Amino acid sequence: MKKKAIIAILGGAGMMGQGIIRDLLSDRTIIDIAEVRLFDTNRERMAALREQLDDSRLTLHDLDVADPAALARSLAGADICINSVPTLAGFQMDIFGAALAAGVDYVDLGGLGTYTVKQLEWQERFRQAGVVAVLGVGADPGMSNVICRAVADELDEVDSINLYWAATLTGKENPVLVPPYSVSTVLAEYAHPCLQFLDGRHVECQPQTGIEVIDLPQPWGRCEFMYSIHSEQLTVPLADGIRQKGIKEFTWKLHLPNREHEAWVGLVKAGFGDFDRTVDINGTAVRPLDVLNAVINRNIAEKQDQIPEQQSHEIHFAIGRGRKGGKAATARCEVLVRPNEMYEGYVDAATSMNASIAVQLMLSETRRPGVYAPEAYFDVKSYFREAEKRKFAITLTTDMA
Known part of the structure; x- marks a missing residue:
């Protein structure tokens, strides 16, 4: 009989971590789970989640990831480590290295490019140790990488793949700024230079550039997309089976809801883009990020009664251009994530559910030791089958010129 899995999730009391746990312990799972160990x-917040889920397989553990000995203990006996600690907290490589040392398979929610490149350099170390690591397994990156693989597989030759993500909110205007994910990640997307793959090489582009306006179906409507820091453009054009098809361009562009977009632009203008460099306040060195997080969290807590019911709509799509059978062709893969009662209790169902999908596929299918981006590890059909179980609407089309 196959061994039941023991899963360790670090930072599991955060917004994404809680969602990953909800999906792992749901009736959608395709693996047998003995225990989900929540470290935070x-x-x-840990106790509140356990009370909500009322599942004896969920166990709670205190963890300071800055303590190497405690970090090592957190992974002992686990089959896989889910790193849900915010990337910019500064522990990405520490946790990654600890998983290798413990011989425990590993996933994270993305390294904003910089960490992802460093982690991929450990390919041979993980392979020799018989350990698997898949990097960036949420929605973007994660599912987004897989749809790029689906597009590339439709074409014999690839000139370009352009990847987009747009979110919009319907309902009454929210007077409270609620971050879509980690504040540091959003600020990095709006304030930091990024690499895009242009003319067959990686080129540094300034934040909030590469503006492109696309008319999408309602409720998105006309959306203005921009370049932002991400990992997909650093891995997809170099992936086996895509690189060999001659790809010369790969870009990733973001669109957040209009009013929220304005707020993040304003915060960057005010200087919060440089969120780690301390400022002196009455003789005390303070990080702008810590202040901003504290203010946003206090504002959300104090104004809960003012936050209206809103519904989130997401569209993820990749457009590949090239040739098929010697003729010009365009392949498009699109994933729609519309409101669904299944997503109740999730802050970001797409990110957390996709991370859960990745973990389950890794634990249920033949292991391939090494370090991978999602487009290099997952089978498209298997992945899409699990995504559709979670009510993500997927279409893949190819148009011949």
Whole structure:
């Protein structure tokens, strides 16, 4: 009988971590789970989640990831480590290295490009140790990488793949700024230079550039997309089976809801884009990120009664251009994530559910030791089958010129 899995999730009391746990312990799972070990510093949020889920397989553990010995203990006996600690907290490589040392398979929610490149350099170390690591397994990156693979597989020759993500909110205007994910990640997307793959090489582009306006179906409508820091453009054009098809261009562009977009632009204008460099306040060195996080969290807590019911709509799509059978062709893969009662209790169902999908596929299918981006590891059909179980609407089309 196959061994039941023991899963360790670090930072599991955060927004994404809680969602990953919800999906792992749902009736959608395709693996047998003995235990999900939740490691975090926030005992109150951990306890609240266990009370909500009422599942004896969920166990709670305090963890300071800055303590190497405690980090090593957190992985002992686990089959896989889910790193849900915010990338810019600064522990990405520490956790990655600890998983290798413990011989425990590993996933994370993305390294914003810089960490992803560093992690991929450990390919041979992981392969020799018989350990698997798949990097960036949420929605973007994660599912987005897989749809790029689907597009590339439709074409014999690839000139370009352009990847987009747009979110919009319907309902009454929210007077409270609620971040879509980690504040540091959003600020990095709006304030930091990024690499895009242009003319067959990686080129540094300034933040909030590469503006492109696309008319999408309602409720998105006309969307203005921009370049932003991400990992897909650093891995997809170099992936086996895509690189050999001659790809010369790969870009990733973002669109957040209009009013929220304005807020993040304003915060960057005010200087919060440089969020790690301390400022002196009455003789005390303070990080702008810590202040901003504290203010945003306090504002959300104090104004809960003012936050209206809103519904989130997401569209993820990749457009590949090239040739098929010697003729010009355009392949498009699109994933729609519309409101669904299945997503109740999730802050970001797409990110957390996709991370859960990745973990389950890794634990249920033949292992391939090494370090991979999602487009290089997952089978498209298997992945899409699990995504559709979670009510993500997927279409893949190819148009011949």
